[in-house]
Amino acid sequence: MGNKKMIMKKQLFYKMFTKKRYAFAGLAIGLGMAVASSCNKPFPNIVQNSRDSSGLSSYIDSSVANGDNKRILYIIVDGATGSAINTITPPNIYKLTRNSIYTFNGITSKVPADSSLEGDWASLLTGVSSLKSKVYDSFDSSQIAQYPTLISRIKAVAPTDRITAFSASQTFNDELATGADIAKTFTSDADVSDAVDQNLAQDSAKLVVAQFHGPYAAGVQFGFDPGIAQYRDAISNTDTYIGNAIAAIKSRPSYSKEDWFVIVASTVSGRNALPPDAGINGSIDFSYYGQPQRNSFILFNELNGRFVQRFVQRPGSTAGTSPYDVTAFRLIGTWKSSSSFPSQRILINDPANKYSCPYGSSMTVEAKVKFNNLSQTNFMSFFGKSTSGNGRGWGFFRTQAGVPNINFNAGNGVVRKEVSLNGIQDTKWHTIAASFRWTTNKTIFVNVYLDGVLSASGESASDPAAVPAAINNSGNPLILGWFNSPSYGTVPTNLDMYITDVRIWNTELSPETIAQYSCFIGMPPAQHPNIQNLVGFYSASEGSGTTVIDGAPNPENGAVETLYGGVTEWNHLSEASNAICGPATDNYYSLTPNSVDVPYQILTYLGNNIQPQWSFDGRFWTTQYNDQVFEP
Template identity: 30%
Template sequence: MNKINTYTHKLVAIITVALFIMIFSACNKDFPNRLKESSQNDTSGISAKNRKVLYIILDGVRGKALKAINPPNIAKITNNSVYAFDALSDFDENVLTNAGAWSNMLTGVTKDKHDVISNDFSGNKLAAYPSMISRLKQANPQLRTVSIASSVAFNTNLASDAVLHQEFENDDLAVKNAVNEELKRDDATFVLAQFHSAELAGKANDYEEGTIAYVNAILKIDNYIGEIMTSLRSRKTFSDENWLVVIASSKGGEIAPDGSAVDNTSYGDATRNSFIVFYNPRFSTLFIPKPASDAVPYTGTAPNFAGNDSKISRAVIQDATAFNMGLNDFTVEVKVKVNNGGEYYPPILGKRATFNGNVIGWLFFLEGDDWQLNLSSTSGGNIQANGGAIRDGFWHTLTAKFYKDGATRKASVYTDGVLKKTIDITSRGNIDSPAPFTLGYITGSGGSIDVILSDIQFYNVAIPDNVIKAQSRKTYVDSSHPYFNNLIGYWPGDEGKGDVIKDKSSYTRDFRMQGTAQWQQFNEFTPYLDPIISSDFYKIVPNSVDIPFEIYQWLGVSVPKSWNLDGKSWNPIYSDIKP
C-alpha cells in the first residue's frame, strides 16, 4: 500500500499477543524439532514407510456454515486436530477466485506473489512460485505424489508434476473412488484430493447453512471423507505409518449481510471464510478461535485540544493566506472525538479570527450534542448547517464541502459519510479570512472544548457524495483515494511529541501547537471507523498459505528462505506425550 504517511494504528491487545506466542512457530525449524522430540518415528527426511500426507480440498465450503451443519465425519476428525472454523483463504482485498484460492493452498504464497487472479490462470507467476507438488518432486524425485481433482484446471496448472494426476470434471464421486484406490497402494505417500460439488451448489443457490442443496452437497462430501478415512485406517501398514491429514476449504462464498453483526475486517468476508484442520490420531484437540474482529480498537496518538477563551488550546498554520479558496470548490474532513459534556458554541476547527459577530470565514463548532458548520461574511451575516449528534464517546468523521451548483454556491455537511444538510451560501460571496487555518479553540464563543482531532484532510475539489461515503471509515489517506491528487493538506496528527503537526501532503504546511494543546494516546472501539489492522491480526488463525509450509515440515522438507513463503507452522499438542 503506497501510503503517504506512517499512520499505522496497530492492535495491541495483550490476549492476542499471548495467543500468538502460544500457537505460532515463527522459526522454520522449530516445528520439525518438536516433532522429533515428541515422536519415535523418523523425522530426518521423506520416508515411504513413515511420514505421509492426505490433503483434501473442499471448494466453496464456508467455515461458519460447516460449523453450523456439523457433518459427523469431519466433527469426529476434529477431536484429534488443530482446526479453525474462521480460517482465512487470504486476507488481502483482492477478488478471490477458485484459481487464486487453489494457488494459495498449493504454493504457500498469496496473489501478490503468484499473481493468479482469474480462473484461467492468465498472467501467473507459478514458475517463480511453483506448487507444492513441484517442490516435492525437486526435494525427492522418488516420492509418489498423486493429485485427483474434480476440476481439470486444478491439475493442469498446479499438479502437472505429480507422479499421477487424474481429472474427473465435476465428479466428486469419481474423485472419492480414485482416492480410495490410491490408498490401497503400499507406496502411497502424498495424496491430494479436490472436491468441487459444494462450490457448484453454492453458486447455483447460495452459500447459506440453511440452503438444502448447499447443505446436502457438504454432507455428501463428508460421507466421502468418512469412506476415505476408513480406507486410510484399513491400510495394512497403517500402524507403521504417520499420516498428517489436512482438510481445508479453498474459499467460502457470498451470503446475505447480517444486519445484527457488523464485521468490516477480512474475518467478516464470507468469501474468505474457510475451514482448516490438521489431523493426526496422536493430536489432542486444539481449536483456534478468531479474535474479536467486530470490535477492533482505533489506536494511536493525536492532538488533544482542551480550552476556552481564557485557556488557549489550538494549533495554527503560520501562513495566514494558506487555504483561502476564494469562490473555488473545496472539501475539509476531520476525525473527532468529543471528551467533555454538553457545551454551546465552542469552535473546534476553522479559518476565522473569532466566532463573534459578522467576522468573515468558516468554522466547525459544537452546539450541545451536535456539530455545525458556520460561515460568515462582512455583509451577509452568519449561516450554518447542522451535522447532527457526535457527543457520544465515539470517534466520528466530519466533512464539509463547498461547491458551485450551476449559478448557486452551496455547502454540505456529512457525519460519518452521511449527508446531513445542504445550504445555499451564494449571498455570502468570498469568505476568505485573514486568520490562519486553526485546529482547536477559536476565541469568542464563551464555551469550552475538550476534543481529539486526527486525520485532517483538505482538498481543492468538491468530492462527490459517494466517495465521501466510501472513504469515511478509513483512518488514513493513500494513492487509492480517487482524489488523492487534489489533496493540498493532510495532517494524520500521529507525531506524539513536540509541538508540530506535520503536513504529509506535498505542500508541507505544518500546524504549530499553542497553549495547552498536547498529545493524547487513545485505544478504543468505534463503530464508525475501520482502523488499520496489522497482518498479524489475521495470522492468529490458520491461513491457506500455512498449509504447504505445514506439509513441508511434516515430510521433513527443508524450506529455504529463497522460496519466500508466506505461511507459518502450527504446533500440535500430542495426546501421548507428557509436557
C-alpha cells in the same frame, strides 16, 4: 483402553514437527488441557531434529520422529465457506476438529488478485500468493516454474516418495498435479471419492491429494447459502467423502504403524456468499475477513488424535492495529486573531444551502478530529455552519478551559438545543458525530456521538412559528477550524487541531449505522445504507495546495484560508488510535490459517527444511500434544 484408544505418557509436551535439520519442541502441559486461541505467533524453528545428536530423542515419540511413517491426506473442497461449514456442522468434519488446529474464519488470500478459484488453487499448492505465481483467472501467465508446487518440492528432495492426486477439475490436474505418480481427473466428486478410497486402502503414497468441486458448482448455480438445500447437500456429500477417506486410511494393514496427517482446506467461493459474521463490536468489517467470497475453512489434523484441539478465531477489527496515515491541514486560531495571532482554516461555501436543515427534515454530520492543544479552549467553535457555538445554524465547539467536553448546538434563531459529548482527554484521533431533526412538535431533537457511541440526546423547546425557519446560517460558509467570533469570558481561546473525513448527510443516520461506520476511513462505501443521502464528503487529506475536494455528488469544494500571518500547512501524521480502523496489515491477516499456509505445513511435517529463497507467503501452525487419544 487399547493403544489406539489412549496413549499414556509420563512426559507431556508440545507437538513436534521434524525437519531434516530441525524439530519443534515445547514445554510440558497438564493432563487434558485444551487450548483455543485467536492470537498466535509462528512456532520458532530452534530445536534440532531428534535424528541428530541433539539429546532430545527421549522426548519424541518414535512414530513422530520416524519420517518414513508419515502420510498426508490433503483434501481441497472448492467453494465451501467456513461460515457454511460452521452452520451445517458436517459430522465427519466435526469429529476431525476434536483433535485439530482449525478455523472457520480463514481467508483464501491476503491480496486482491487471489479472489479467484484458479488463484486459490495455486496458493494451496505453491504456498505463495497470485502476486508471485501470476495465476489469476487462468494459468495463462503462470509463474509456477519459479514457484513450484509442493508436489515438485517433495519430489526434488525425495524422488522415490509416491504422490497421488485425484481431482474433479481437468485444469487443476493439468496445472498443479504435474509430477505426481498418479494424477487422474474424474467427471464427478463421487468418482473422485471412490478413487481416493481405493488408493488410500492400498497405496504407499506419502501424499494423497483429493480435490472436490461440488460445493462450488452448487453455490454458483443456487447460491453459497447453507440455507439453500442444493448447496447444503453438496457440502454434506463432501463430508461423506471425507468420512469414507478416513475409514479407508484406518482399514490399511499398516495403519497402526503410520502417522497420518489430514488437511481439509476450502477454496474461494462466490460473491453472493453470506458474510462470515456480522462484524466485531457492532462495526462493519471492511477487511478481507469481511469479504464472504474469501471466507474459508482450514483444518490440520493428526489422525492418531494426539493434537490438543485448537480453534483459531479471527481477530477483532483493525481499530488501533495500524497507524492512521494521513496528510492533514493544521487548523489554528485564537480569539485575538490579528497580526500577532495567525489563523489557518478551511472554508466551504454553501450557495445552495445543502448543509442546512429546513423544517421537516434531518441531517447528520461526522468528522475525525485530533486536538494538539487541550487547554485554553474557551468555547471555541471548530466545525459547523454558524456564527458562534450557540448561535443560529449548527456546529461543534470546545467548552471552557479545564473541561474537556465538546458541545454541539443546533438552532434556527428562535429555538436551539445544545448537547455535550463525552470529553476528549487526549491528543489521539477520535470520531465525532451529531444527528439532528425537526419533530412534528416543531422541536429540534439532537443525538451526539463519540467514536461511534451515543453520548447524549436532547430536545429543544417548540418553535411557535407556523413554519419554523431552517437550522441554517444562510450566507455563511461551512467552517473547519477557527471561527471569527467573540469568546466567552476573558480566557484566551486557542485552537490547534486537525479535521479529516468530514461526512454530511441530508438524513438522520441510525445509531447502529453510525456505530458500524464510525472508524471507517475515506469515502463511505457503496454498501452504506444511506449512501444516496451523502451530500458532502471532505477527506481534507490532499496534502498540498489550497483546494479541499468534495467527493460527494454535486460537489462544492472548499478552500484553505490563511489570515494574520497564517500559512498553508499540511502535515503528515501516522498515529494509531482505537477510534480509527486503519488498513489491515499482513500480520493481521496471518492471525488465522490461510491458503498459503498449507504447503508450509505439509512440507514441514514431512521433514523438508523450508528455504528462504522459496519466498513462501505462509506460516507454520502448532498446537499442543495431548496424552489422551480419542479416535475421531
